Structures are given as C-alpha cells and as structure tokens.
Amino acid sequence: MTRRGLLGSAAGALALTVSAPVLRAAAPLNIVATTGMIADTAQRIGGDLVAVRGLMGPGVDPHGYRQTRSDIVAMTRADAVLWHGLYLEAQMESFLADLARKVPVFAVAEAVPQEKLLSHADYDGRYDPHVWMDPLLWQDVTLEITRALSSLQPESTDAFARNAEEFLGELDALSAYAVTHLSAVPQEKRVLVTAHDAFGYFGAAYGFEVVGIQGISTDSEAGLNRISELVSFLVTRGIGAVFVETSVSDRNIRALIEGAAAQGHDVTIAGALFSDAMGQEGTYEGTYPGMIDHNVTTIAAALGAEVPDRGRLGKLAVGS
Template identity: 45%
Template sequence: MPNSHRFPRIRRTFHLPITWVFFGAVVLLGCEGTAGHTSPVLSAPGHSGPYRVVTTTGMVTDLVRAVAGARAEIWPLMGPGVDPHLYKPTRGDVKRLLEADVVVYSGLFLEGRMSETFSQVARSGKRVFAVTDGLDRSRLRQPPEFQGHYDPHVWMDVGLWSLCADHVSQMLAEFDPDHAEEYRRNAANYQAVLKGLDDYVRRVIASIPADKRVLVTAHDAFGYFSQAYGIEVRSVQGVTTESEAGVRDVNRLVDFLVERAIPAIFVESSVNSKHVEAVVEGCAARGVKVALGGTLFSDALGPAGDYTGTYIGMIDANATRIARALGGTAPPGGYQGQLSE
C-alpha cells in the first residue's frame, strides 16, 4: 500500500539547518530507504520486544501509551510546559525520529515548525501519522483569524479527543496486525474512562452561575472546550501563540471584564503570563478586582510524575479550577480525588 500521507505547505518558514541535520543523521545512522522511498512499514518484523514510537505532545503520548500498552516503547519529544506551536526539532529529536518505528503527532498544524521534518521522516519509509487524521472535518473549528486552517486544540473536547483513540488503534493494528484486537480493546477501555471524565467536566462547568460562565485565558486554546461544555471563551491572543497581543487586545479584554464583572481570569502553563497580568492590572486601574484563577494546562501537560502530568489529570485540573474560580462547585480532589488543591 503506498504511503498516501502528505504534508501541505503552510505559511511558516523552515530553517535550512534542520534539513541538513536530517540528511546528516540519515547517513550517520545508516537508515534504510531514501527520501524517495514512500512505502510504509506495515508490520513489526524482527521485534522480539516492544517497538519504538516517537510522540510529540504529552496529550498524544498519553493517548498512544493507552492504546499501545506494553507493545510499544514510547519516546516523547515535548515535556511539561513546552509550547508545541513554537517547538523546533533539535538534533537529538531528529536522531530519535530516525530510530523510531512509528512517529505519532497531534496534527492540524499544531506542531507547525516540525512539518518539514515529519515529511522527511515519512519519505524515509517510516509510518508517520497524526492522531487527528481520522476525525470528521465537519466537527473541527475553523476560526476566521486562522486563515483557513483548523483549530488544532482538539483535546479540549474530551469526547472529540476520545475518537482519536480509534485512529491510533487502526494505525497501530496496520503496523502490528498480530495484536490488532489488543489495540482495539485498549482503545475501547480508554474511551470508557474518558466518557466519565467528559461527564464530570460537563457537570462542574454547568455549576457556574450563567452570567459568570466566561473563561478568559492567554490564548485561544479553549474553543473546543467552549463548544463542548457551554462556556463562553475570551483570550488575549489568537489560536496560535505565534501571534502577539497588543495594547488594543488588552484594553478590549479589560473593558469586557469590567462590564461583565467576571471574577477571575487564568494563566496557562505553556504561555507567557505577561498579557494576562496586564489585563489584571488594567482592571485594577479601573477599580475592579479580577483574580488570577490559577494555572490551566492548554498545550502541555503538568509535571512528569504528577497527576496533572496525564491527560485525565490535565483536564480534571482545568475543569475543577475553572469551576471553583468562577463561582461553581467541584468535589475535593476533583474528578478522581487526586488533585492536591
């Protein structure tokens, strides 16, 4: 079966050194295949133990780990607090990508600065795919400010992200058909857990008084969250953190917060907090106190080894903090009783 995965060009500029690093790594590692070889690996031959999967964001890593189980060794590229919009592959990343059997990324140009590298790895014969490839495009957001591209922050809608497990299961089954049923079973089990999480988020967000049900954050990563859980969303920056907020954006939000008497706004773990802090200061200058409602996880998970370092913990922490800060209710410890605050 030919490798039909293609990477359309986007507006960002890719720097030549990464391309040279890639080709240098091909030579040094003795990687089989050339840039013109497009036949994907369809099985896992010669693996007496786990095969190697390189993943990008923490959300993708958690999803792939849940579906692959013990069959794969997962090598994540991006750690806690890393902004995937701005991430550029290092020499070490390229080496890992070339040594992997499978490469899995989020897609929809979330990792836009890695697009050329993904394309090069795919042409070398590796199986490379995005977890969002299998989603019905009619369910994706297309914010006008993103100029024809989809909003990549799909994981903010737990139900929609859950569907990505089906595509991961399918792709791993094609790579390793001997364990196809195991991947399907793992995906179904994970989706059952995510259904409970989705119900929890829906419940605690609905507990916020209707006139205060407004989420204000650093950048527009919560559009899917807004659609899924019925909360209005405002932000200082747009869908990608590559855009820079200006004084007009800050003043616009100050006017909105003062008029609506919204009690809190939120910073994000992977985004500079300076613009959110400027909004708080602007409100204070108008005689209105707006609290910082806490740190939300938008484009990256929490610390490794912590409950928030998992996808479930990330979403649990977000929903619980939002509900409490805006006047709603949430149980002690959140969804699974594991939150420490």
C-alpha cells in the same frame, strides 16, 4: 457504525494480514509522539507492547517548537512518529513531510471529522487544533492512534483494541464529570478568559464564552489595543477571574489585571490551566485524563460550582 464496531472491524481486517501464528512476543514498538497528550494516549493503548517517547514535556509550547538534534535522531530511528497535525506543530511540518518518506508518520488529530472542527477568523482555511480540550473529540484521536499501532503490529491488534476500549470508556466518564460540574457554574459566570485561545472546543462542549488574549497560536502577538479592548470587556461585564496557562507566559494576563485595576476593577488569577502541555511527568496531572480533570475542576470551582476537593477520582494534587 458503533465505536466497538469500528474497533472490531479494524481488528478483523488487520488479523487477515497475519499469515502464520505468532510464536513469540513481538518487540515493543518504538514510538515517538510530539505532544504529551498523544504520547500518553499511545502508551495507554499500546501498554507494554510499545515504548513511547514524547518530545514536548511539561510547560512546552507546541506552536513554536522546533525539533532538536536528539529529536531528529529519535524520530529517524523510530518505528513510527505520531504527531498532532492541524497546524499545531507548524515549525515541524516540512521536516515531518520529509521524514514520512523514510518512517511511518501519522497526523492523528486530522482523523477528527471536519464537521466537528472549529474554524477561526484569523486563520483562513485552517482549523483550531486544540481538540484535546473535549474528551469526546479525543476519542476520534484515540481511534486513529489505535489504527496506527495496529497497522504497525497487526498481531497485537486485539490487545490494542481492548486497551482502546477501556480508555474510551474513561473518556466517556471524564466527559460526564465535566458536564455535571461545569453545568453547575452560574450562567452569568460562564466566561473563560485565558492567555491564548486554546479553549474553543471546551467552550463549545460545555457552554462557555471563551476569550483568549492571543489567538489560537501563541505566535500571534497581543498588542496594546487588544489588551485595552479586553480591559474594557472585563470592566463592562464585571468579570473578576482570569486564568493563566502552564505553557504560556503570564505577561499578558498580568497586563490585563493591571489595566483593570487602573480603572478601579479588581481581577484575580483564579488558577493555572493546562492548555498545550500536561503536568509533570509521573503525576496524575501529567496524564491526559488528569490534565482534563484538573482543568474542569479548577474552572468549575473558581467560577462558583461545588466540586470534589481533589477532582473526579480524588487524584489531583492538594491545591491543584
């Protein structure tokens, strides 16, 4: 079934649950979302029919995040909680399982079909959770968020479906922009070295070799042997550009640069990428499309492709 068909079917099925005409506008749904990416998408789909609170702001690492007392209050009072799943919020899983007995709780990334997920040698039986790195995979999450909101407020299903269709089109355009500019990076330069292994889906989508100092979780430690291996990798391959992440310490990246310098090989930080969190609230980079636009534009420019000065829509901050 097509995407439009899925949205239409959901709207039709949920419309049947409304037994009487709605005479007044429903109060906005009180939604709590764990990550900024989920919060932004839920707000785009819900519009003024939802009030969304995101727990994890700019620079926050979801892998080790623990709920605060105010988070607990917000989630227990919410109409629903949207969390990522796929073991991203590992420290919160037992709390969310308990909460699900009282409040509707949706693990929205677990709607991504299993055949689209990447397994990881370090995590037997689990999958790489960083599906937001590919806008086309994020479409599956968008559809799941749409279904969740529609189940909570059936009378608004048509409005949610319209907003979702518009957002899905934006994700199509974002993906097309990424394909165009990342394919212009010379083949020999398509190596992305970052602080942790958050860019696997990015690499799979756009044909990049991705090397993270840490594994897919920032809880994993990068020992001296790992740093030494990657120094040799950079020197042997002649790689001169690496990237830091806004939600991960740059300590290991700087150790890598120093190790390469000790062997007479210059490596520079080519830019800062948004990996597990978006940019500052109120900025374009603080939205999901802006986050991806920034990453694509930064990577493509640093590795030799021509890109628009301020990204796909000319909205990126100067020097972003």
